[in-house]
Amino acid sequence: MSDLWGQRAQAWLDRLAHCTAPGPGVTRLPFTPEHRAAIGVLTELMTQAGLTTHLDAAGTLIGRLEGPDGAPTLLMGSHQDSVREGGAYDGIMGVVLPVLALHKLRDEGVALPYAVEVLAFADEEGVRFPTALMGPRALAGTFDMAALDLRDADNVSLAQAMHDFGLVPEDLPTLRRDPTSVLGWVEVHLEQGPVLESAGNPLGVVTAICGIERHIVTLTGKAAHAGTMPMHLRQDALTAAAEFVLAVEALAKKTTDLLATIGTLQIRPGVVNAVPGTVTLSLEIRAPSDAVRTKAVEALTSQLHRITASRGIAADIQRTYAQPATPCAAAMMAALGEAISGNNQPAPRLASGATHDASAMADLCPVGMIFTTCKGGISHHPGEFVPVDAMQAAIDALCRFLAGWRIT
Known part of the structure; x- marks a missing residue:
């Protein structure tokens, strides 16, 4: 099987890895020049895939593929930010892979019976400010506006950083989505652990976030x-x-x-x-x-x-x-597992010990996650690495999932 799309993913991730502050690995904090540079690269990626893009009031870059009139929307994606001196895959890979899956489906002439949005959230890690998951919490209507007063190490408030980035944080409450218009949330993330690699599996289905x-x-x-x-x-x-x-x-x-x-x-x-x-x-x-x-x-x-x-x-x-723990939706797990395994043995299932955007999105809609293997289980480190063939497998699985997912 060709790894063409996995290689394309690696090329985009290599470009995004240069959107970093000086030092080892990747340091890309929210509402910084590095964040702005990543938005530029991701906008190019999304546009090439045929998506229309915009930046919402939380600093989330959203690429949208329209569906039939009145059709609900499936949400996919992850976060663009990193820890200090982190790796090139954590979060950002979960934005690149679904965009490439949509690009691949477009090239194959596949039309989906629903709209799809791929979201690149600004801040999941909570490294710059003592809060996290602002983007998904805004969509779910659970963001605490008092967090806008929190300050970073340079005494800049979250609200000020957002204003300086060209955003209007006062508009965050308007981002709340109608749950009836959303089919669900799908996130792809490296495992950040050694389970899949030790078992020789490129992908697994997440059962819950601890x-x-x-x-x-x-x-x-x-x-x-x-x-x-x-x-x-x-x-x-x-x-x-x-x-x-x-x-x-x-x-x-x-x-x-x-x-x-x-x-x-x-x-x-x-x-x-x-x-x-x-x-x-x-x-x-x-x-x-x-x-x-x-x-x-x-x-x-x-x-x-x-x-x-x-x-x-x-x-x-x-x-x-x-x-609290966040269980993944049974229907999502079943569909993602089938997309991963095809006619082969059942896809491995494992819980996530780390928190992800999905944990906040669960307050809005059903959530599902795919884990990819990662070398040595290493993450939050410059040595973080996901093999090209695992990214190719994830793109293929997403294509099968998207083409097979039905509105209920």
């Missing part, structure tokens, strides 16, 4: 001189924390689809000759099922209090963030 819960855990013992406090009399907060860290790992390993991470740990007084008196650590739990995540937090809270009680340590656990 819910996320974060906690700050504080363990309070008693600081003491390391040379004079006997071991059996110590109230060492760090040894209690160490036992808890291992308990977190053990639970996650034995629980299907559960991810648990202790990402930060601070020790006080934090000197070489003192028994640690206080330890503060972060606990993050992710799972594609809210019930699984909730049960894990309950189990770990119980474990924490058992560990600390046995060691004479006080414990406090406070939830700081919670995001």
Whole structure:
């Protein structure tokens, strides 16, 4: 099978990778000259595919293929922004591939019974401003206008950055779409993990986007001189924390689809000759099922209090963030799976541990996602790479999906 369209995808992604701030990899933050340059390249790509383009009030570039009069619209796409010193595929590939799929269908003379829009959202990563998913939230009517007052590291507000970019952020509420006019949302994204590559699969169907819960855990013992406090009399907060860290790992390993991470740990007084008196650590739990995540937090809270009680340590656990899981629509999963597999073995299914634009679009319409394999499972890194044949497979699958999707 020819990889012509996959090669075209790589060529466009190479061009887009030059829309970056100086430094390793790709750094493309929202409402910057790099964002403007990416809009220029994507507009060229969309226009060549026969799409009409416009930039909405959220800075989302939209390419539209008209359908029959009064037909609903299928939405596709992803985000154009990157993390600092990230890769050339995360987000932006999910804009390029659906445009090329529409271009391929046009060349083959295939007319669709509905309209299609491909969207390149401005800000999914939340790197420049302490908020994210503005574009899809505006479409779903869930964007909090108070976020416009948030500021970046240079003390520029989100509202000001948008105004400077030529946008009118006050118009964001007008972007809300009528759910009855939208068929659904389809997003293609690199897996950002090693599952597909290790199984030798170029593509997979996403079942859900994991819910996320974060906690700050504080363990309070008693600081003491390391040379004079006997071991059996110590109230060492760090040894209690160490036992808890291992308990977190053990639970996650034995629980299907559960991810648990202790990402930060601070020790006080934090000197070489003192028994640690206080330890503060972060606990993050992710799972594609809210019930699984909730049960894990309950189990770990119980474990924490058992560990600390046995060691004479006080414990406090406070939830700081919670995001529910986003299940993908069954009909979307079935159609995308059939488009990937054809007459071969069923397409692999896997949950996404990372958040995507689809998680916000789910408040508007049914969502579905395709994952592509990525080399070494690496993402958010200059070494991020998706093989040409995987991108070709994704374009072919999108073509089959688009041609076969029926309005219900």
